[in-house]
Amino acid sequence: MTMKMTQHRARNFKTSLQLTVFASLMVLLSSTSLSSAPSNSTSHSSRIKDIVSFEGVRDNQLVGYGLVVGLNGTGDGLTNAPFTRESLVSMLERLGVNIRDQLANLKTKNVAAVMVTANLPPFSRQGARIDISVSAMGDAKDLLGGTLLVTPLMGADGDVYAVAQGPITTGSFQASGSSGSSITKGVPTNGKIPNGAIIEKEIGFELKNQDGLKLSLFNPDFTTAKRIADAVNVKFGHVADALDPTTVQLQIPAKFAANPVAFITEVEQMPITPDLGAxxxxxxxxxxxxxxxxxxxxxxxxxxxxxxxxxxxxxxxxQPNPFSIGGTTEIxxxxxxxxxxxxxxxxxxxxxxxxxxxxxxxxxxxxxxxxxxxxxxxxxxxxxxxxxxxxxx
Known part of the structure; x- marks a missing residue:
């Protein structure tokens, strides 16, 4: 009797163990399927930071006029580029060299007049460096090996925000033969100077002094603007309003008043599905x-x-027949x-x-x-x- 009861309990234990293993396996497969299944809500979504820009957080364009020296005979012809000649004479006079009486003998081709451009990033601080681009103005053939002299870079308001100087890299070359044949790679009259300008003046923009911000959509659309406002309001309360297809107005919540950067970070990372027109x-x-x-x-x-x-x-x-009289060759x-x-x-x-x-x-x-x-x-x-x-x- 005892032997039968023991065998019965063993069978029950074995069946129970099998059911437990089967149930565990089903739970594991179910959880794996759920975790591996793509989410329909985010499968085609983009982060808000990838489809908008924050108003006021923007680059500012700078421009300046300068001289490049040290060229290997590929600079401006001073006869054809009077602005280069006058700039060279003025620069030498500021350095204490007067050559006004020797202009006729000034025939160097190692100098070129250039325009210098740069973008001043938002929140750039004094002393930071930015990249600059250099482009020839006159008849210079190549800026390879040249050095840009100190050049102030001005904004649209006429103020100087950066000063540029340094050796130019072109990534291009030009070669020609005695018979007139030549080969050119890239554009040798354009060049860049990485970290070639030092910021001297900052553009004031303090986020802590802002009560609100505006989002500007890269691709204006009513539906996308409404979706952004709705998503922000669901997470933070009613702090967003879609003003038009391009603009969404944000009010910084009270709990982020002392740290608006944290609020902007959370808004930037929110997923949105932009609406596309036909x-x-x-x-x-x-x-x-x-x-x-x-x-x-x-x-x-x-x-x-x-x-x-x-x-x-x-x-x-x-052609006429052989020995014919009066025949001519015709095409x-x-x-x-x-x-x-x-x-x-x-x-x-x-x-x-x-x-x-x-x-x-x-x-x-x-x-x-x-x-x-x-x-x-x-x-x-x-x-x-x-x-x-x-x-x-």
Whole structure:
């Protein structure tokens, strides 16, 4: 009796163990499936920081005029570039060298007048360095090996915000032979100086003094602006309002008043799904077509046929018979015209509500080139069957 009870308990324990292992395995598979399944809400979303800019947080453009010295005979011709000559004379006078009486003998080609440009990043502090670009103004051939002398960089208000100086790197070269042949790589009259300017004046913008901020959408859209405002309001309360397709007004919550950077950081990282309009952009010069995913085609029939006309000229020489009197050699024109029409092209019917992928597949099935596809799309638009905006670059 005891032996039977022991065997019965062993069977129950074994069955219970099997059920426990099976249940654990199902839970593991279920959790793995849930964790590996993509989230529909964020599968096509972008961070707010990737689709907007904060008003006031922006670059400022700087520009200056300067001289590049140390060129290997590739600088401006002082006769053809009087501004270079006057700048050189003025610079030497400031250094205590007077050559006004020797202008006729000034023939150096190792100097070039240049324009210097730079972008002053937001929140840049005094003493920080920024990159600059240098571009020749006169007839200089190459800025390779040149050094930019001290050049003030001014903003739109006329104030000096940075000072530039340093050796120029072009990444280009130019070489020529005695027979006039030459080779050029890149643009040798443009160059850069990494960290070539030192910031001397800051642009005041203190976030702690701001009661609110404005977000500016890179691609203006009513729906996207509303989605941003709704997402921010769900997380922080009613602190956001969509003012127009481009602007979303933000009020800094009270708990972030002392630390607005933390508020901006949280807003930047929030995922948003931008809404895309139905638009087709065509660059006819380069044969490029870009179509948004919401482009739809109403039911329409499309055919594409090629008619090729080939004209060839094969001139022939007609000579007189040997020992003929008065005969002359003449060139006789022979023209051949060949007309060929491709009869293998068929008509394709695109059903109503055709998607972008179906449209591309249908046009590819016709064997059309990008330039022919441009003509077909414009014709479909003219027929009223393309439910999208067409923009031709």
């Amino acid at each position: 638009k087709v952009v065509i660059d006819e010069a380069n044969g490029v077509i870009v179509m948004g995913k919401n482009v739809r085609i109403s039911e329409v029939a499309v055919s594409h046929g090629n008619l090729t006309i080939k004209i060839t000229e094969t001139p022939q020489v007609s 006789v024109a022979r023209t051949g015209i060949d007309v060929k029409e491709d009869s293998n092209k068929k008509m394709v019917v695109l059903d109503g509500g055709t998607t972008l992928q179906q449209l591309v597949d249908g046009l590819n099935a016709l064997g059309v080139s990008p330039r022919d596809m441009i003509t077909i799309l414009e014709t479909i638009k003219s027929a009223g069957a393309l439910q999208a905006e067409i923009e031709v670059k």
